[in-house]
Amino acid sequence: MDHVTSTQNAPLAFLKGHGTENDFVIVPDPDNAVALDAADVARLCDRRAGLGGDGLLHVVRSAAHPEAKDQAGEAEWFMDYRNADGSVAEMCGNGIRVFARYLEHAGHVAAGEVAVATRSGVKRVHLDKDGSVTVAMGRAVLPEESVTVTVDGKSWPARNVNMGNPHAVAFVDSLDDAGELREEPPYAPASVYPDGVNIEFVVDRGPRHVAMRVHERGASETRSCGTGACAVAVAAARRDGVDPAQTGTPVTYTVDVLGGTLTITEHPDGRVDMTGPAVIVAEGVVDPSWLGAGA
Numbered sequence: 001m002d003h004v005t006s007t008q009n010a011p012l013a014f015l016k017g018h019g020t021e022n023d024f025v026i027v028p029d030p031d032n033a034v035a036l037d038a039a040d041v042a043r044l045c046d047r048r049a050g051l052g053g054d055g056l057l058h059v060v061r062s063a064a065h066p067e068a069k070d071q072a073g074e075a076e077w078f079m080d081y082r083n084a085d086g087s088v089a090e091m092c093g094n095g096i097r098v099f100a101r102y103l104e105h106a107g108h109v110a111a112g113e114v115a116v117a118t119r120s121g122v123k124r125v126h127l128d129k130d131g132s133v134t135v136a137m138g139r140a141v142l143p144e145e146s147v148t149v150t151v152d153g154k155s156w157p158a159r160n161v162n163m164g165n166p167h168a169v170a171f172v173d174s175l176d177d178a179g180e181l182r183e184e185p186p187y188a189p190a191s192v193y194p195d196g197v198n199i200e201f202v203v204d205r206g207p208r209h210v211a212m213r214v215h216e217r218g219a220s221e222t223r224s225c226g227t228g229a230c231a232v233a234v235a236a237a238r239r240d241g242v243d244p245a246q247t248g249t250p251v252t253y254t255v256d257v258l259g260g261t262l263t264i265t266e267h268p269d270g271r272v273d274m275t276g277p278a279v280i281v282a283e284g285v286v287d288p289s290w291l292g293a294g295a
Contacts, residue, residue: 010288011285011286011287011288012027012034012285012286012288012291013027013028013283013284013285013286014026014027014044014051014283014284014285014286015028015102015105015280015282015283015284016051016052016053016280016281016282016283017057017098017101017102017278017279017280017281018094018098018259018278018279018281019094019095019097019098019133019224019226019276019277019278019279020094020223020224020226020257020259020260020261020262020276020277021223021224021257021258021259021260022054022092022094022095022222022223022224022225022226022257022259023052023053023054023223024053024054024055024056024057024094024095024098025044025045025051025052025053025055025056025057026056026057026059026098026099026102026280027044027056027057027058027059028059028102028106029058029059029060030059030060030061030064031060031061031064032060032061032064032065034058036056036058036082037086038082038085038086038087039086039294040086040291040294041056041082041083041084041085041086042084042085042086043291043294044056044286044291045084045085045086051286053084054083054084054216054219054222054223055081055082055083055084055089055092055095055219056081056082056084057079057080057081057095057098057099057102058079058080058081058082059077059079059080059099059102059103060077060078060080061076061077061078062075062076062077062078062117063076065078065080067080067119068080068117071117071121071122072117074115074117074122075115075116075117075122076108076115077099077103077108077116077117078116078117078118079092079095079096079099079116079117079118081095081118081119083216083217083218083219084218084219084220085218085219087217087218088119089119089165089217089218090118090119090120090164090165091118091119091120091123091163091164091165091227092165092226092227093135093137093163093225093226093227093228093229093230093274094224094225094226094276094278095226096116096118096123096125096135096226097125097133097135097226097274097276097277097278098278098279098280099116100114100116100125100127100133100135100278101127101133101278101279101280102280103116104127105280109127110127111127111128111129112126112127113125113126114126114127118164119164120138120164120165121138121164123135123136123137123138124136128275131277131278132275132276132277132278133275133276133277133278134273134274134275135226135273135274135275136271136272136273137163137164137226137227137230137271137272137273137274138163138164138271138272139269139270139271139272140161140162140163140230140231140234140266140270140272141161141162142159142160142161142162142234142238143160143162143192144160145160145189145192146160147159147160147168147187147188147189147192147193148187148188149168149170149185149186149187149199150185150186150187150188151177151178151179151185151201152179154177156170156171156172156177157170158170158187158199159231159235159238159239160192161231161234161235162231163227163228163230163231163234163272164227165198165217165227166193166195166196166197166198166217167197167198167199167200167227167228167231168187168193168197168198168199168200169200169202169231169232169235170199170200170201170202171202171203171204171235171236171239172201172202172203173203174203175201175203175211175212175213177201178201178213178215180221181213181214181215181220181221182220182221183220184196184199184215184217185199185215187199195217196217196218197217198214198215198216198217198225198227198228198231199214199215200212200213200214200225200228200231200232201213201214202232202235202236205254205256208240208251208252208253208254209253209254209256210232210233210236210253210254210255210256211255211256211257212228212229212232212255212256212257213258214228214257216228223257223258223259224257224258224259224260224262225257226262226274226276229255229257229262229264229274230264230272230274232253232255232264233251233253233255233264233266233272234266234272236253237251237253237266244266244267244268244270245268245269245270247268248268249268250265250266250267250268251265251266252264252265252266253265260276260277261276262274262275262276263275263276
């Protein structure tokens with residue numbers, strides 16, 4: 001795909017937003033007219049030479065995007081999510097809250113229920129009047145394969161959880177056990193995650209209360225990961241013997257991330273809800289000559 005500047009000469013409109021300090025560049029593009037390749041996304045997300053972000057939210061009408069046309073009947077808007085390195089991702093829990101907040105900010109939707117198309121299906125979002133956003137994250141899948149993650153020569157078993165994207169959840173004694181998390185921690189067997197994985201390191205803070213650090217696939221350590229918090233809550237419920245499918249009672253975990261707190265509830269039918277903040281902090285335009293200079 002050509003760089004964006006080969007298909008348009010006008011300045012590229014953008015916004016910045018974050019959810020529990022998991023931050024994103026937002027590119028509004030209702031008609032899917034902007035061709036952003038991996039290099040463009042990486043340049044925009046660069047924290048020193050670009051706008052800076054853990055990822056990019058490309059805002060497109062579902063009917064205008066080939067990957068979302070079949071979801072257009074359920075959701076008008078498609079979250080074309082990219083990791084900070086430009087790679088495509090299926091879903092981003094903090095990102096979808098910020099995506100919904102942008103739709104409200106732009107006047108496309110009002111507070112209340114919003115449907116958003118993603119690569120892992122249509123997600124239902126509720127924009128609360130108190131500023132929080134609740135996302136129906138779908139059901140977790142827990143593959144049976146056993147996984148081990150290693151940091152500085154020390155290894156832990158990790159629970160394999162898929163929330164529309166893959167996660168490995170390791171319970172550790174201290175968050176310092178995760179090390180610097182500048183590079184992806186080794187995991188084995190590698191064949192379990194052919195497309196890479198998000199790795200969470202988790203400690204207990206109290207009853208139904210945990211804290212986590214995360215290395216996100218394609219983005220290094222981030223201040224928060226919404227799908228990761230969901231995966232952590234699901235894994236903790238199994239560890240603690242309170243699987244809602246077995247008890248018949250919903251279970252809620254408070255999950256502290258470096259950038260704040262998320263509340264995760266799993267229901268007896270497997271549905272997982274995530275509640276947390278979402279903020280738009282800035283908007284502006286990118287000089288196309290700057291973006292094109294990276295070609």
